[in-house]
Each structure stands twice: as structure tokens, then as C-alpha cells.
Amino acid sequence: MVKILKAGFYSTLQDLGRLGFRDKGVPISGVMDEVSATRANLLLENEAGATLMEMTMTGPTLQFESHTYICISGADMLPSINGKAITNYRVIKVAKNDVLTFGKLQNGFRSYLAVKGGFGTEKVLGSQSQYFPVTLAQCLKEGDEIPYKETSNFAPAITELKTEAHFEPGLLKVNKGPEYELLDDGQLASIFSKSFTISKQNNRMAYQLGETIKGHDHSMLTSGTLPGTVQLTPSGRIIILMKDGQTTGGYPRIFQLSKESICILAQKKSRDIVSFELLK
Amino acid sequence: MKSYPVNIKPYGEYAILLEWPNEVAEDILCDILDFMEHFRTISGTEWEMVPAYNSLMMVSQGDVLDFDRSKQLINDSLFTRATSRIKRENHLWHIPVCYDAEFGIDLEEVAEHLNISVNTLIEQHTAHQYLVYGIGFLPGFMYLGGLPSSLEIPRRAEPRLHVAKGSVGLAGKQTGIYPQESPGGWNIIGNCPISLFNPKKEEPCLVNVGDKVQFHSIPRAEYDLHKIEAEVGIYKPKRILLHGQDT
Numbered sequence: 001m002v003k004i005l006k007a008g009f010y011s012t013l014q015d016l017g018r019l020g021f022r023d024k025g026v027p028i029s030g031v032m033d034e035v036s037a038t039r040a041n042l043l044l045e046n047e048a049g050a051t052l053m054e055m056t057m058t059g060p061t062l063q064f065e066s067h068t069y070i071c072i073s074g075a076d077m078l079p080s081i082n083g084k085a086i087t088n089y090r091v092i093k094v095a096k097n098d099v100l101t102f103g104k105l106q107n108g109f110r111s112y113l114a115v116k117g118g119f120g121t122e123k124v125l126g127s128q129s130q131y132f133p134v135t136l137a138q139c140l141k142e143g144d145e146i147p148y149k150e151t152s153n154f155a156p157a158i159t160e161l162k163t164e165a166h167f168e169p170g171l172l173k174v175n176k177g178p179e180y181e182l183l184d185d186g187q188l189a190s191i192f193s194k195s196f197t198i199s200k201q202n203n204r205m206a207y208q209l210g211e212t213i214k215g216h217d218h219s220m221l222t223s224g225t226l227p228g229t230v231q232l233t234p235s236g237r238i239i240i241l242m243k244d245g246q247t248t249g250g251y252p253r254i255f256q257l258s259k260e261s262i263c264i265l266a267q268k269k270s271r272d273i274v275s276f277e278l279l280k
Numbered sequence: 281m282k283s284y285p286v287n288i289k290p291y292g293e294y295a296i297l298l299e300w301p302n303e304v305a306e307d308i309l310c311d312i313l314d315f316m317e318h319f320r321t322i323s324g325t326e327w328e329m330v331p332a333y334n335s336l337m338m339v340s341q342g343d344v345l346d347f348d349r350s351k352q353l354i355n356d357s358l359f360t361r362a363t364s365r366i367k368r369e370n371h372l373w374h375i376p377v378c379y380d381a382e383f384g385i386d387l388e389e390v391a392e393h394l395n396i397s398v399n400t401l402i403e404q405h406t407a408h409q410y411l412v413y414g415i416g417f418l419p420g421f422m423y424l425g426g427l428p429s430s431l432e433i434p435r436r437a438e439p440r441l442h443v444a445k446g447s448v449g450l451a452g453k454q455t456g457i458y459p460q461e462s463p464g465g466w467n468i469i470g471n472c473p474i475s476l477f478n479p480k481k482e483e484p485c486l487v488n489v490g491d492k493v494q495f496h497s498i499p500r501a502e503y504d505l506h507k508i509e510a511e512v513g514i515y516k517p518k519r520i521l522l523h524g525q526d527t
Contacts, residue, residue, distance in 0.1 A: 019341065023330050024477070024485040025419045025459075124479050133460050134419060134479040178289050178297045221304065222414055222423060224330040224337025226295055248332050248416025248423075256292030 001065040001145040002115070008060035008102070011140045012204075013119055016049040018127035018134065022247045028227065029129035029243050032204060032266035033110055034259070035166050036074030040114035043071045043091050043161060044154075050118030051128040053140070055111045057269065059102025060140065062113075064094045066150040069116040075108030075267060076165075089161040091154075108167055108267035116154055120147040131244055167267035170195075170274035172257055177230060179220070179252035187214050191254075195275040196238065198268045204244040207265060209274070212236035218252055225249040228257035240265060283362050284311050288351050291337065293344045296354065298336040304425055304453075306411055311361075312336050313490045318364040319357045331489045332414030332423065372409060372492045374518040375457075375472055377448050378503035383471035386436075390450060390467050393433055402497050404431055405469065409492040410455060420459035420477025420485045424493060427455050439465035446472045448495070473498075473507040474515055492522065 004011075014037070017030025031037035031054055041050045053060075059077045072079050072088045079086050079102050086092050088111075094100070102111070121128050124135050132138035140146075183191070190213040197210035215236035224247065225231070231239045231251035240257065241249070242265070257265065258279065268274060284307075287299040298315075300308045312331050320329070330337040338354075379402045381387060391398045410424035417423075427450070435451040440463065443449070447458045449466030458464060459477045472495075477485050487493065498506070509515035 020325075020328060021419075021484065022328055022339070023415060023489065025416045025421050026484070027419075125484060133477075134484075175290065175292050178291055178299075221302065221333040221335070222416065223332050223335040224295075224297065224416075226292065226337075226339065228292065246417050247330060248414055253291075256295070259293060 001147055002119075003063045003065060004060055004140055004142055004144045004146070005063055005099070006061040007139070007141050008055055009058040010056040011060050012054050012130040012138075013051050013121055013140070013146065014054045014129045015051045015118075015127055017243065018125050018129055018131070021125055022224075025247050026125065026134060027131060027205075027244045027247060029127065029131040029134075029204075031112065032243050033074055033112070033167070033263040035263040036110070036267075037112045037114075039089065039161060039163065040071040040073035040112050041118070043089065043156060043158060044069060044114050044116050045156060046114060046116070046118050050114065051121065052115070052119065053113040053146075055102070055113065057105055057109060059111060061102075062100045064096065064098050064100070065145075066096055067094065067152045068148060069093055069151055069154050069156070070100070071114045073112045073114070075111040076106040077111045078103030078106060079111075089163050091156045091159045107165055109269040110266055115148045116151040117149045120149065165267075166260075167264045170264065170268060170272060171277055172261040172265060172274050173277050173279050174230060174255035174257055174261065175279050177253035177255045178223070179218070179232075180254055182216060182218055182232075182252050183254055184214075190214065191276055192278065195273045198270055198272045198274065200270045202268070202270060204242055206242055206245050207240045207268070209238040209240070213238070216252065220250060220252060222248050222250045223253075225253065226256065228259070228262045229253050230255035230257065242266065282307050282311060284308060286315075286358055288354055290347045295337060295339045296345065296347070296350055298338065298354065300334040302334055304333055304413065308334050309411065309413055309490060313368055314364065314366070315358060315361045317366045317368050318361045319354070321364075321366060322357055323353075330416075332416060368490065370488065370490045370492070370522045371519040372494060372522055373487055374520075375493055375495050376474065376498040376502065376506055377406075377470040377472050377495045378498050378500060379470040380500050380503075382500075383444075383447070384469040386467040387469045390433055390469055394431065396430070401431070401469070404428055405450075405455065406495045406497055409494045412487055412489050412491045412493060414489055415485065415487070418459055418462060419479075420487075422456055422476070422487060422493065424454060424456050427453055431455070433467055435465040436467060439463055443468060444471065446475075448472055471503070473503045474510040474517060486517065
């Protein structure tokens with residue numbers, strides 16, 4: 001078990017998502033930044049979809065109740081074990097009663113904690129990803145205990161990954177969305193020539209951008225949406241759906257982010273800057 | 281059974297959107313669902329498909345899509361859908377609703393606005409079968425069509441921060457049930473004691489797109505009973521098999 005002594009700003013357990021229930025309105029959930037999460041699991045030689053902890057902005061304080069190996073990836077939150085600094089993208093041995101803490105956010109927004117073998121919570125509808133009301137709790141809280149299997153001996157093939165943060169700068173590559181043709185020359189010019197600020201309205205469901213562009217009066221029937229779908233509201237606001245985003249929506253879908261760009265956006269926080277580039 | 285023209289659009293690296301004519305019509309939804317069943321027999325579980333009103337979103341579970349190749353596959357399947365002998369199974373669900381003022385917090389206001397009595401409102405709301413055009417917005421939230429125009433009322437000017445789980449509402453041409461507590465701007469006229477979405481079940485949502493729903497009015501005592509039955513998992517909502525439409 002790992003015991004949560006402090007929850008941090010917003011920490012959840014996530015795997016690669018809950019597939020197969022979109023037609024019942026269930027968002028896929030899963031890690032926001034798949035690139036970072038997969039790297040941590042890879043170093044621990046876990047399955048790519050092993051469940052890890054996604055930590056947002058401010059990390060939790062955790063105590064391990066048995067020996068294991070961990071790897072932290074994504075945003076750098078200055079992690080340390082028993083007060084001694086450790087680094088991201090490195091396999092670290094932890095012993096019984098070791099305490100993992102985090103400091104000030106250095107870059108990005110979401111950090112991942114992988115444990116050897118993955119966290120062993122119950123699957124609901126085929127996934128361990130936390131999403132209320134599919135799972136009982138929306139996020140982790142103080143006092144929670146999360147199971148994992150004890151590992152005393154593990155000799156990793158690679159102990160450390162030299163990696164550049166894949167999420168800087170904030171260039172989002174997009175494909176045309178189903179309602180792309182709705183955009184006039186003026187709107188296209190505004191979107192592709194300007195940069196946009198991430199607003200305070202950003203979470204696992206969606207990211208809203210601060211600046212607006214010219215709106216529209218197109219009304220459409222509700223239709224399917226995906227993580228990475230860029231919607232334009234009638235008032236000209238840009239909303240980008242993320243992993244916990246609704247499965248259908250009624251706003252024009254002007255773009256669809258590339259899979260990598262979803263990971264980039266997942267590492268952005270309020271006041272960060274992003275811009276768009278159309279893929280050919 | 282009518283076969284409509286279908287527009288096939290790319291939707292990012294992993295999805296394709298199929299669009300039928302831009303109308304809310306039972307025949308269009310049936311054509312979409314028939315195609316879905318037909319395509320599923322060809323492709324298995326390779327694709328996740330989300331139908332809603334006049335569209336079908338198809339999401340690949342595998343690698344990045346080759347749009348032209350997928351389009352060809354879909355087109356072939358659209359061409360042969362009329363000859364498919366697959367029978368879709370859809371049901372009519374009888375859903376209990378308690379219209380007591382305790383739950384129907386906007387009932388009197390709505391009746392006044394529509395210039396009918398509360399009893400007439402309940403009679404009209406329970407007299408029709410509503411077609412499930414889509415499930416989305418929240419897990420288990422049904423987009424129901426077929427509301428009589430006499431019950432059309434704009435959504436509330438100020439949305440509420442908390443609408444109770446099970447609340448039955450009216451807004452524009454729509455009626456529906458909130459499957460969980462959430463913010464919302466619909467006019468609330470009653471409450472449904474049974475859960476339409478239960479993640480503990482292998483099939484978490486009983487109702488499918490293409491099913492129909494008819495409400496019936498129940499007194500408070502029956503509401504309490506169904507609520508307990510639903511909580512312990514012994515409530516079985518009444519359903520009737522609808523006959524698949526032949527060509």
C-alpha cells in the first residue's frame with residue numbers, strides 16, 4: 001500500500017482509459033499526457049497501460065508501506081524521498097516507510113508516478129481510471145491507501161532516460177474538424193496568426209482559451225466528440241475537450257488535435273500560451 | 281426502409297464522422313442504427329461507434345487511420361446495408377416518474393406558462409413515446425425526441441448549480457432525466473426513482489440509442505418503494521420488444 005498523507009492539488013489514478021462505453025455517454029478518461037505516462041511505465045518495464053498516479057500542479061505527500069521501485073515523469077515538481085532530492089525519468093528504489101514529497105512546480109502541469117507492477121485498484125467498466133460517478137471517488141484524498149505488489153529485487157534494463165520536455169513550446173498541431181468549412185477567412189487568419197492564453201477554466205474535462213475570435217450563428221444537432229476536439233461557441237470562445245470530456249456536443253468542431261498535441265496541452269496551465277498549426 | 285445519402289468526413293487521426301441529412305427524424309436514426317449493426321458484423325470490435333441524431337462517429341481502436349481506405353470500407357458497407365438481414369433489437373421502456381411538487385419544483389410554473397393545468401401537463405408528458413436519439417453529455421443521459429409541441433418551454437434563464445439525480449426536465453423540444461446530480465437549466469417537473477446508469481453492472485446503461493421511453497406517473501409511496509428496490513438491485517423496469525422495421 002501507499003498511504004496518502006497529503007492529497008496535493010488534484011491527484012487521480014489513471015490508466016490508458018475506459019474504452020467501449022462512449023455510446024452510453026461515458027468519457028474515456030485515462031492519462032492526460034500519454035507520452036510522459038508511458039515513459040515512466042516503460043522504464044519500470046510495466047505494461048504500457050499500467051495504472052499510475054497523475055498529479056496536478058502541486059504533488060501529494062505519500063508513504064510507501066513496502067519495498068518497490070518507482071519512476072516519476074512529466075512535469076518537474078522537484079520530488080524527494082525522505083527529504084533527499086530525486087529526479088524524473090529515473091528508476092528509484094524505495095523502502096518500507098519511505099516518504100515521497102514534492103516541491104514547487106518547475107515546468108509543465110501534470111506529473112506521473114509509476115510504481116513497479118502498477119497500482120492495483122479495482123477495475124470499473126474495464127478501467128482503473130478515476131472518473132465520478134463511474135468510480136466512487138473523483139480524486140485521491142488524505143488517508144487513502146492504494147495497493148501495489150511489493151518488489152524487492154528489480155534490475156531495470158535502462159535506469160534513466162535523458163529526455164527533453166516534449167511539451168515546450170505550446171504549438172498545437174491540428175487536423176480539420178468536421179465543421180472546419182464553417183470558418184471564414186477572417187476567423188482562419190485570427191486563429192493561425194495569433195497566440196492564445198489558457199484560461200482559468202481548464203481541467204481534465206476541457207481547456208477554455210482566454211481570447212475569443214469572431215463568433216457564428218451555426219446551429220447543429222448534437223454529435224460525437226473526442227478528447228482533442230476544438231469547439232467554437234457562438235460567442236467565439238474556443239473550448240478544447242480533454243480526456244474526461246463529454247462524448248457528444250452541440251458546438252461546431254473546427255479542429256481535432258493530434259495525439260501528441262493533446263499531451264502538450266495537458267501540460268499547460270492558466271496563463272500559458274498556445275498557438276495552432278494546421279497539419280497538411 | 282429508406283436508405284439516405286451519407287457524407288463521410290475525416291475527424292482527426294483516429295476517427296471518421298458519417299453524416300446523414302440534417303434533420304431529426306426516426307427514419308434517419310433507424311438507417312444509422314441499421315448501418316451500425318451491419319458494419320459491426322463486418323468489422324467486429326475494431327471500431328467504437330457513437331450514434332446521435334443524424335450522425336455516427338466511428339473511432340478506431342487501433343493505429344492511425346488511412347482515411348481513403350477506411351472510407352472505401354465504409355462506402356462498401358453503406359452500399360450493402362440494404363441487403364443486410366440483421367435484425368436490430370430495440371425496446372420500449374416504461375419509466376416511473378413521481379410528479380409530486382416536492383420533486384417537480386417547476387411544475388406549477390411550467391403549467392402556468394403553458395396555460396394548462398398540472399394534471400393535463402402530467403397526462404401529456406406520460407401520453408407519448410419518446411425516441412432515444414443519443415446518449416451523451418453525462419453517462420446515461422438520453423437525448424429524447426418526440427415531445428408534443430404543447431409542452432415546449434424555454435430552458436430557465438438562470439441555470440441551477442445543483443439539479444437532483446433522477447430529475448425529469450423539459451427544455452425546448454427536449455425532455456429527459458438527469459442521471460446524476462449536476463448543474464442544469466431545464467425546468468424540473470418530477471423525479472425518476474430508478475438509476476438509468478449503474479457502473480457496477482457489466483452493461484451500465486439499460487437503454488440503447490434507438491429505444492423508446494414512456495413515462496408513467498407514480499404516487500410518492502411507490503416512488504419510495506422503487507427507490508429501495510433500485511438501491512438493492514431488485515427493481516426490473518418494464519420493457520417491451522419493439523419489432524424491427526422491415527424494408
